Amino acid sequence: MTDRPTALRAAAHPDDARRNPGLPFDLDRVRAVQANTGAIERRAASLPGRRSVKKEWQAAWLLRAITCIDLTTLAGDDTPGRVRRLCAKAARPLRGDLLDALGMEPITVGAVCVYHEMVETAVRALEGTGIPVAAVSTGFPAGLSPFRLRLAEIGDSVAAGASEIDIVISRRHVLTGDWKALYDEMRAFREACGAAHVKAILATGELGSLRNVARASQVCMMAGADFIKTSTGKEGVNATLPVSLVMLRAIRDYEAATGIRVGYKPAGGISKAKDALTYLAMMKDELGRPWLNPELFRFGASSLLGDIERQLEHFVTGRYSAAHRHPAG
Template sequence: MSIGITNINEVPNELAPRNNGMPLDIEFIRNLRVNRSAVERRCVTHGGRRTVKKTHQAAWLLKSISCIDLTTLSGDDTAARVRRLCAKARQPISSDMVDRLGVKSLNLQTGAVCVFHEMVETAVLALKDTGIPVAAVSTGFPAGLTPHRLKVMEIEDSVAAGAEEIDIVISRRHVLSADWGALYKEMQDFRKACGDAHVKAILATGELGTLSNVARASWVCMMAGADFIKTSTGKESVNATLPVTLVMLRAIRDYYDQTGIKIGYKPAGGISKAKDSVAYLSLVKEELGNSWLCPDLFRFGASSLLGDIERQLEHHLTGSYSSGNRHALA
C-alpha cells in the first residue's frame, strides 16, 4: 500500500548555509513589540483550519519523523540506552511498516540524535556512516548558569568529540534585564566556539516573561550568528507553544527578508502527540513556506513523539491502535 509520497527526504544532505550574523541594532531590538491578543487569536484558529486525514496525515507524519531530534537527556542515561536510541534513529519505524506504506526508497531516518556531552562519542560511533548528525546540549544545560569560560570549553569539547550541532542555552538574565549587548556577545562567543558545528540557541521562552521578549531574544541571537533558534530545554514549566512558535517564525521570516539567510527553528518540550507535530509543521508551512519543511531548517526536540507517530501510522494501516509499549524508543 503506497501513500504516494516521494519527497519526504528530498532535502539537502547538509545544513543550510551558515548565518554569519549582523551588527547588533539596539534601537531596533528595544522597539520590537508583539500584539499578544492577535498572536493568540491566530493560533487558536490554526488547528481548526488545518486538519489532515488518511493518506495526507500519514505523509505529514512521515515528514515529522524526518525532522525529529531524537533526544535522551536524563541523569540515568547509559551508553547502552544511547546506542538503542541511535538504532531507532537509523530505523524509526519497522521494516514491515515501511513496506506497507510503500516508502522504502525514502531511507527514512530522524533528523539527529541529541545527547549530553558525555554521550557524544558513543552516539557518533553508533551513527557512523549514516549521515545522521549528533547534537550535544551545552553551556550548562538546562539552567545556563555555569561560568562563561566553562560554557565555551564545554562547546569546544563536544565539537572535538564529534558533535556536528550544539544546542546552547542563553543566559535568561540578559533578556530579563534587557542587557542585549551582553546576550549578543555571549551568543557570538558560543558561535565562535562551535567552529564548523551548527549552533542552536535555546531561548527557554517559558522563562522570558513576554512574547515581546521572545521576539527580542530571537533577533539578538540571530544577529549574533545562531543557525537555529529553539524554544526550550524541555525542563521549564512551560515549553513549546504555538503562540511562541508564531512569534519566532515571524522573526525568522523578517530576518530572511533583511539578510537572505534562512534560520532554522526547533520547538522542544511537551510535543508528544502526532497531531501536535502536524500543527507545528503546517504553521511553519504557512508562515515560512515549503523550503523550511526539511531537517536542515526545522527540527522537533522530542523523545516520546516518535512512539505516538508510530501508533498513528499503524492505525492508518490497520484501523486499530497498538499498545504504546510496542513502540519503545530506548
C-alpha cells in the same frame, strides 16, 4: 521590520546558504521589535482547527515529521546502552513492515540529541548512517556555570564529534534588557562552535513576555544562531503555539531583511502526532515549504516518535497498536 537594508543583505555570505553569519549588533533594530500579545494569542488559538489532513495525506505529513525529529535523551540516568538503543531507533525509526506497506524507502530522524558525556557513544553508534549528533551545552539547562566553562564545554563536544550544539542563553540578559550582553554571549558561542551548527535555546517560558521572546530571537539570529529553539524541556512552560508564532515571524523578518534562512526547533511537551501536524502546518503557513525539512526545522522530542508510529500503524492496519510494538531500539 519590513525594510530590507542593502547593508544587511551585504553581510550575508551568498556562497554559504546553510549557515547564518550574523550581523553587527544594532540596538535600534532590537528595540523596534514589538509583539501584539492579543493578536498573537488569537491567531495561535485558531491554528489547530485551520488545517485538517486525513488518510494518505496525514500519513505523508507524519513521515515528514519523523525526519524532522531530534530524538533526545537528557536524563540523569542515561547510560551508554540506552544511548545506543536510541541511536538504533534513530537509524530505523519505523518498522520495516510499515515502510513496505506505505511504499517508502528507509528514513531516519533528523539528529540524536544527548549530553556531552554521551556524544562519543552516539557518534560511534551512528557511524555510517549520516545522522548528526547534537549536544546540549553551555551549562544546560540553567546556563549559569562560569562563562569559560561554557565555552570549553562547546569545544569539548565538537572535538568529541558533535556536529550540532544546542546552547542555552543567559535569561538574565533578556530580563534586564541587556541586549548587547546577549549578543556578545551568543557571538562567542557561535565562534566556539566552529563548523558545528548552533541552536540557541531561549527558554521562552522564563523570559516574561512575548516581546522579550521576539527581541531575544532577533538578537540571537543577529549574533549568528543557525536555529532558534524554544526550550530546554526542563522549564515549567516549554513550546507553545503563541511563542512559536512569535519566533517564526522573527525568522521571517530576518530572512526578508538578510536573505538568510534560520531554522526553528520547538522543544518540550510535544508528544502527540496531532501536535506535530499543527506545527508542520504552522511552519508551512508562516514560512513556506523550504522550512518543511530537517535542515530548517526540528522537533525536540523523546516520545513523539512512538505516537507517530501508532498513527501510521492505524493507517496501515485500521487498528491502534500496543506500545510494546514500537520499542525504543
